[in-house]
Amino acid sequence: xxxxxxxxxxxxxxxxxxxxxxxxxxxxxxxxxxxxxxxxxxxxxxxxxxxxxxxxxxxxxxxxxxxxxxxxxxxxxxxxxxxxxxxxxxxxxxxxxxxxxxxxxxxxxxxxxxxxxxxxxxxxxxxxxxxxxxxxxxxxxxxxxxxxxxxxxxxxxxxxxxxxxxxxxxxxxxxxxxxxxxxxxxxxxxxxxxxxxxxxxxxxxxxxxxxxxxxxxxxxxxxxxxxxxxxxxxxxxxxxxxxxxxxxxxxxxxxxxxxxxxxxxxxxxxxxxxxxxxxxxxxxxxxxxxxxxxxxxxxxxxxxxxxxxxxxxxxxxxxxxxxxxxxxxxxxxxxxxxxxxxxxxxxxxxxxxxxxxxxxxxxxxxxxxxxxxxxxxxxxxxxxxxxxxxxxxxxxxxxxxxxxxxxxxxxxxxxxxxxxxxxxxxxxxxxxxxxxxxxxxxxxx
Amino acid sequence: xxxxxxxxxxxxxxxxxxxxxxxxxxxxxxxxxxxxxxxxxxxxxxxxxxxxxxxxxxxxxxxxxxxxxxxxxxxxxxxxxxxxxxxxxxxxxxxxxxxxxxxxxxxxxxxxxxxxxxxxxxxxxxxxxxxxxxxxxxxxxxxxxxxxxxxxxxxxxxxxxxxxxxxxxxxxxxxxxxxxxxxxxxxxxxxxxxxxxxxxxxxxxxxxxxxxxxxxxxxxxxxxxxxxxxxxxxxxxxxxxxxxxxxxxxxxxxxxxxxxxxxxxxx
Numbered sequence: 001x002x003x004x005x006x007x008x009x010x011x012x013x014x015x016x017x018x019x020x021x022x023x024x025x026x027x028x029x030x031x032x033x034x035x036x037x038x039x040x041x042x043x044x045x046x047x048x049x050x051x052x053x054x055x056x057x058x059x060x061x062x063x064x065x066x067x068x069x070x071x072x073x074x075x076x077x078x079x080x081x082x083x084x085x086x087x088x089x090x091x092x093x094x095x096x097x098x099x100x101x102x103x104x105x106x107x108x109x110x111x112x113x114x115x116x117x118x119x120x121x122x123x124x125x126x127x128x129x130x131x132x133x134x135x136x137x138x139x140x141x142x143x144x145x146x147x148x149x150x151x152x153x154x155x156x157x158x159x160x161x162x163x164x165x166x167x168x169x170x171x172x173x174x175x176x177x178x179x180x181x182x183x184x185x186x187x188x189x190x191x192x193x194x195x196x197x198x199x200x201x202x203x204x205x206x207x208x209x210x211x212x213x214x215x216x217x218x219x220x221x222x223x224x225x226x227x228x229x230x231x232x233x234x235x236x237x238x239x240x241x242x243x244x245x246x247x248x249x250x251x252x253x254x255x256x257x258x259x260x261x262x263x264x265x266x267x268x269x270x271x272x273x274x275x276x277x278x279x280x281x282x283x284x285x286x287x288x289x290x291x292x293x294x295x296x297x298x299x300x301x302x303x304x305x306x307x308x309x310x311x312x313x314x315x316x317x318x319x320x321x322x323x324x325x326x327x328x329x330x331x332x333x334x335x336x337x338x339x340x341x342x343x344x345x346x347x348x349x350x351x352x353x354x355x356x357x358x359x360x361x362x363x364x365x366x367x368x369x370x371x372x373x374x375x376x377x378x379x380x381x382x383x384x385x386x387x388x389x390x391x392x393x394x395x396x397x398x399x400x401x402x403x404x405x406x407x408x409x410x411x412x413x414x415x416x417x418x419x420x421x422x423x424x425x426x427x428x429x430x431x432x433x434x435x436x437x438x439x440x441x442x443x444x445x
Numbered sequence: 446x447x448x449x450x451x452x453x454x455x456x457x458x459x460x461x462x463x464x465x466x467x468x469x470x471x472x473x474x475x476x477x478x479x480x481x482x483x484x485x486x487x488x489x490x491x492x493x494x495x496x497x498x499x500x501x502x503x504x505x506x507x508x509x510x511x512x513x514x515x516x517x518x519x520x521x522x523x524x525x526x527x528x529x530x531x532x533x534x535x536x537x538x539x540x541x542x543x544x545x546x547x548x549x550x551x552x553x554x555x556x557x558x559x560x561x562x563x564x565x566x567x568x569x570x571x572x573x574x575x576x577x578x579x580x581x582x583x584x585x586x587x588x589x590x591x592x593x594x595x596x597x598x599x600x601x602x603x604x605x606x607x608x609x610x611x612x613x614x615x616x617x618x619x620x621x622x623x624x625x626x627x628x629x630x631x632x633x634x635x636x637x638x639x640x641x642x643x644x645x646x647x648x649x650x651x652x653x654x655x656x657x658x659x660x661x662x663x664x665x666x667x668x669x670x671x672x673x674x675x676x677x678x679x680x681x682x683x684x685x686x687x688x689x690x691x692x693x694x695x696x697x698x699x700x701x702x703x704x705x706x707x708x709x710x711x712x
Contacts, residue, residue, distance in 0.1 A: 034530040135559040162557055292563045299563045338565050379497055379683050380575030409505040409529045444530025
């Protein structure tokens with residue numbers, strides 16, 4: 001082989017080597033991976049048993065295709081070692097087939113939490129397409145406008161919303177018109193709340209009216225929307241920032257994430273009366289808005305929502321099929337007061353059923369309040385916080401203190417408790433026996 | 446003879462760590478103005494690593510991308526947390542208005558809640574996300590406030606071979622002192638590049654609170670730039686070191702980066 005050819009080969013090898021290295025460098029800069037492992041053990045005071053013993057493994061991958069586009073994938077492996085919260089394999093009847101979890105045995109599930117493509121087209125239009133969470137609203141703890149994604153009530157509302165919110169296959173388009181931001185969402189994923197079975201620890205019995213004593217019930221198959229286009233949800237959010245006010249207007253045309261339970265008194269072939277219950281998901285319109293503004297050391301924030309023609313289970317014997325309809329006005333106002341490392345946050349939630357109906361377990365005016373106090377110490381190494389949620393109508397609620405401590409950059413310890421109180425037939429009081437103490441750890445790389 | 450020499454040198458202030466000559470040194474106000482006049486570029490993007498060390502030596506490291514851009518006189522700053530994983534996605538945005546009488550507007554995106562929280566800027570003396578710098582310190586970068594203090598230039602001093610003007614500042618009133626959390630400050634401002642090189646501050650009880658040392662000054666794309674800030678809190682014995690790298694003044698930053706939508710969507 002001539003010297004010239006040898007040099008040529010060396011140059012080609014050097015070039016291809018460099019090219020591969022360059023590619024590797026580009027890929028390294030574009031691809032990011034992370035992993036969070038979290039565990040939580042809760043001990044139930046009443047039963048003196050473990051209420052849950054769960055482990056989350058959450059890998060996340062981001063690939064930046066270019067300056068304006070990226071693909072994000074978030075997975076989750078979830079194990080509940082005591083198999084208590086969702087006993088056995090949940091049927092997931094309210095979940096669309098392409099959003100279902102994959103169960104491995106009774107205790108473990110795999111879930112594609114998020115998988116979306118984000119792109120900013122000519123710096124004019126931002127599109128997020130795929131499985132994602134879309135969060136509206138300003139409130140903490142209780143939800144008004146944060147209804148775009150449904151929720152898994154495995155732990156009622158004690159789970160972090162990040163974990164309990166069910167991501168949906170959807171499209172989010174955002175663009176600006178001068179200083180007005182426009183967000184359009186389209187959700188063809190027919191997935192709704194995952195509520196718990198009758199025998200689950202967090203079965204919300206307060207939502208379901210019991211039939212008269214001595215009369216049996218028969219459940220019919222839930223009528224669930226199935227059509228890809230016709231049954232999809234759509235939403236619009238318009239937001240702006242003007243004169244120190246953050247403002248938004250929201251509209252959502254959606255299926256309520258909880259079905260309505262139509263009741264029919266029927267007779268069996270032997271002449272025995274029974275109540276035939278037919279759950280059905282129904283369409284609703286919602287208009288609403290949010291606001292916030294800073295006044296000195298305090299942030300004043302709020303949400304309003306008006307829901308048209310919502311159906312309620314009724315206690316009125318004349319109600320047709322056990323259902324009455326009304327519009328509902330919901331509002332929430334809150335103040336966050338920050339002083340140094342201390343935050344005091346107060347929220348007042350009001351629901352008004354505008355029509356004169358007899359909704360089951362609900363008053364015409366329902367008022368909930370929340371108080372959250374938190375203090376960070378030792379340069380945010382240590383945090384103490386307590387949340388108190390109270391329903392003024394029924395006198396029930398819960399208190400939730402928690403301590404958290406950073407062991408190092410990547411590990412955090414939690415110690416907390418939840419104590420429910422009040423009437424056992426009401427929303428919070430029904431979980432009186434579920435009061436617990438929890439110890440958790442979170443580690444990430 | 447030796448004693449006479451020392452007395453002579455002391456008389457001329459040459460042995461004092463701070464030399465003073467009220468005729469020769471510029472006023473505190475003019476020095477403060479010059480720190481604002483320094484070229485900062487229209488925008489800058491940089492990697493900011495925060496190393497937080499407590500009194501027992503435990504270290505926590507946070508990596509961020511920090512971006513700043515002027516919109517006419519209004520300055521906007523966005524910080525995106527990259528690591529550790531537990532705080533990844535946290536993002537902070539501030540609008541700093543030229544009119545000092547108007548409070549800044551600030552937002553913090555918390556990925557665990559998926560919500561952007563409005564934060565009061567009135568508490569500018571609060572510590573910034575667990576570090577030893579306050580929100581006000583972060584905002585000022587290496588400038589010294591024009592509005593908050595009455596300054597007295599007490600002389601010059603050499604730091605790392607660079608001449609600095611030494612200023613003492615006292616808050617203009619009790620309200621400002623309470624807001625900032627300082628009863629007195631002492632600044633060392635570089636006489637050539639008009640950037641802060643060192644600062645000491647005292648708390649409201651008059652105790653020495655913090656020492657800030659700014660170092661590793663280099664020209665980046667023609668602009669004098671610091672690469673490290675070390676803050677020692679003498680009260681808590683906590684230390685924060687801010688390290689800046691991958692500094693880029695040239696690549697234009699899209700206006701949309703400095704919006705709440707980008708806090709949510711990420712970079």
